[in-house]
Amino acid sequence: xKTPALIGILNLLLLAGCNGGHSENDGxxxxxxxxxxxxxxxxxxxPEIPIPEDNPMxxxxxxxxxxxxxxxxxxxxxxxxxxxxxxxGYAFSDTVALSLGVENRTGKRNAPPLLNIAYASSxxxxxxxxxxxxxxxxxxxxxxxxxxxxxxxxxxLKNNPIYVRMFEEVxxxxxxxxxxxxxxxxxxxxxxxxxxxxxxxxxxxxKSVFSEKEALGYELxxxxxxxxxxxxxxxxxTNNGFHNNGIYAxxxxxxxxxxxxxxxNIGEFRVPSLRNIAIxxxxxxxxxxxxxxxxxxxxxxxxxxxxxxxxxxxxxxxTQTEKEALIAFLNTLTDSSFSQPLNQ
Amino acid sequence: MKKNIxxxxxxxxxxxxxxxxxxxxxxxxNFDSDLTISFQTKLNGANYALNNIYRNGSDVDVKFEKxxxxxxxxxxxxxxxxxxxxxxxxxxxxxxxxxxxxDVKIPKGKYETIKFGIGVKKEFNEADPANYSEEGHPLNTTxxxxxxxxxxxxxxxxxxxxxxxxxxxxxxxxxxHTGHEESYRTASYTHExxxxxxxxNFLNFNIEMDDxxxxxxNEVDMVSEPYYHGGMENFHLSEKxxxxxxxxxxxxxx
Numbered sequence: 001x002k003t004p005a006l007i008g009i010l011n012l013l014l015l016a017g018c019n020g021g022h023s024e025n026d027g028x029x030x031x032x033x034x035x036x037x038x039x040x041x042x043x044x045x046x047p048e049i050p051i052p053e054d055n056p057m058x059x060x061x062x063x064x065x066x067x068x069x070x071x072x073x074x075x076x077x078x079x080x081x082x083x084x085x086x087x088x089g090y091a092f093s094d095t096v097a098l099s100l101g102v103e104n105r106t107g108k109r110n111a112p113p114l115l116n117i118a119y120a121s122s123x124x125x126x127x128x129x130x131x132x133x134x135x136x137x138x139x140x141x142x143x144x145x146x147x148x149x150x151x152x153x154x155x156x157l158k159n160n161p162i163y164v165r166m167f168e169e170v171x172x173x174x175x176x177x178x179x180x181x182x183x184x185x186x187x188x189x190x191x192x193x194x195x196x197x198x199x200x201x202x203x204x205x206x207k208s209v210f211s212e213k214e215a216l217g218y219e220l221x222x223x224x225x226x227x228x229x230x231x232x233x234x235x236x237x238t239n240n241g242f243h244n245n246g247i248y249a250x251x252x253x254x255x256x257x258x259x260x261x262x263x264x265n266i267g268e269f270r271v272p273s274l275r276n277i278a279i280x281x282x283x284x285x286x287x288x289x290x291x292x293x294x295x296x297x298x299x300x301x302x303x304x305x306x307x308x309x310x311x312x313x314x315x316x317x318x319t320q321t322e323k324e325a326l327i328a329f330l331n332t333l334t335d336s337s338f339s340q341p342l343n344q
Numbered sequence: 345m346k347k348n349i350x351x352x353x354x355x356x357x358x359x360x361x362x363x364x365x366x367x368x369x370x371x372x373x374n375f376d377s378d379l380t381i382s383f384q385t386k387l388n389g390a391n392y393a394l395n396n397i398y399r400n401g402s403d404v405d406v407k408f409e410k411x412x413x414x415x416x417x418x419x420x421x422x423x424x425x426x427x428x429x430x431x432x433x434x435x436x437x438x439x440x441x442x443x444x445x446x447d448v449k450i451p452k453g454k455y456e457t458i459k460f461g462i463g464v465k466k467e468f469n470e471a472d473p474a475n476y477s478e479e480g481h482p483l484n485t486t487x488x489x490x491x492x493x494x495x496x497x498x499x500x501x502x503x504x505x506x507x508x509x510x511x512x513x514x515x516x517x518x519x520x521h522t523g524h525e526e527s528y529r530t531a532s533y534t535h536e537x538x539x540x541x542x543x544x545n546f547l548n549f550n551i552e553m554d555d556x557x558x559x560x561x562n563e564v565d566m567v568s569e570p571y572y573h574g575g576m577e578n579f580h581l582s583e584k585x586x587x588x589x590x591x592x593x594x595x596x597x598x
Binding site: 107124126129131141149150151152177254258260261263266299 | 399401477494526574575
């Protein structure tokens, strides 16, 4: 037997599977760009941005993801894109309580802002998806949102010469679910908001950046009486936790309990980042509060006393002047450079 | 001389690799025998074809229109207690005759126990479905078994219609999509089976469809609770059907 033939047989044996069943690593797609060539700009007071190993940031991938994000091709009747409910001019949130999907169908929850989504550890209001990539499947398929089977979405992209070229350039293969989810997730990770007045304070530790009213609001925000920072903490003003903040005595939407299947989690939803909060209303998981004043009033009243209501929600005294000061501080969290309408 | 040493060395490497690469277990057995695992839907012991009508214990006429489920970690155990994992995940999709089958590879030999998980095991259920893009992979999204939010994969899909008035009009629909890690069940069956290498081997299971929804003491009231599709509300339906599934499956002995 000749040596090359022997090696050939060895290779064949190595390629042969042990059995005819299916295993975890069957058909794992390959990406054309394994190494990140794109660095997300962030200031020093922001931590490193976690990037998944199977989705390195590259310029072409981000370009593809941005195009897909703004393209209604991913909805059944080609009228709704990701950007239809995540407006760039409003920190990638919606301006209505419940977004409208295809055929003006009403969604079930308020569309969350996508700013700094790269730092989130789970997704949806209840944390129902563990990665940004996996999260993307649900709004595309949800009958009240884009209402398109992801397999049909991929087929559409395969029939579009521009997307075929772009996917080939990035993933070295035709459009696929892997590429679709990786590219949009990569684009969304670039949505980093760091340019607020509050950031200038974090960078300098100089309270003089605030007006007198804003400074009073900051004191209230960080006070033991209001306890805002018990949940809205850290650089991104969220502890990434799930809490029942008592907006209902009886919740129609069970929230986190839909994952844990435990009634003690009924009414728990993710603590949102407060960055750009002035322009991301309506507020709460269902958009039930139209203004920041309503939100503060809710907390000062101590909630609706649901049995799972977080013990931190127990009311506080606040004057109208203090309320206005607190709102003035919350306005300093707006990054006007981030919240500009984008055209695709 | 050097050429002969090289040749002998290569052959030795070949023999070692041959035994380790294709053996797949410490006994050097090859997964090179064919086995077809099938499930047949039954009703009171007789074959049940989808879309056929039967009357359940609550005097409701029922017909199943779609039925499929996942099995994880299909494993055969021999008399020495050695386990042979023949597949980590399979999707059994029933045709109109109520039959579903998959083909696997298994080492020849005698086995005494067959066990598997009913549903998608945690490791796969929490994984990204985009990783299973190989055509024909049971977890490929083209199977339309992935919901995503909260529930991830649908373990058992049982859909159909019912006629509660017994007037011949099937006014109601039911659709049960079990899911969540808490709905995963394991089952084990003592059954002697000898696998030969020369021919295709068969292992046939039955599923009593009446037991699936109406197992005594664990009945599903499809008229008042016709749907389960993930989430906490009505999760007891997912648990009931998952428990009933274990009871409904038996090895075909005829």
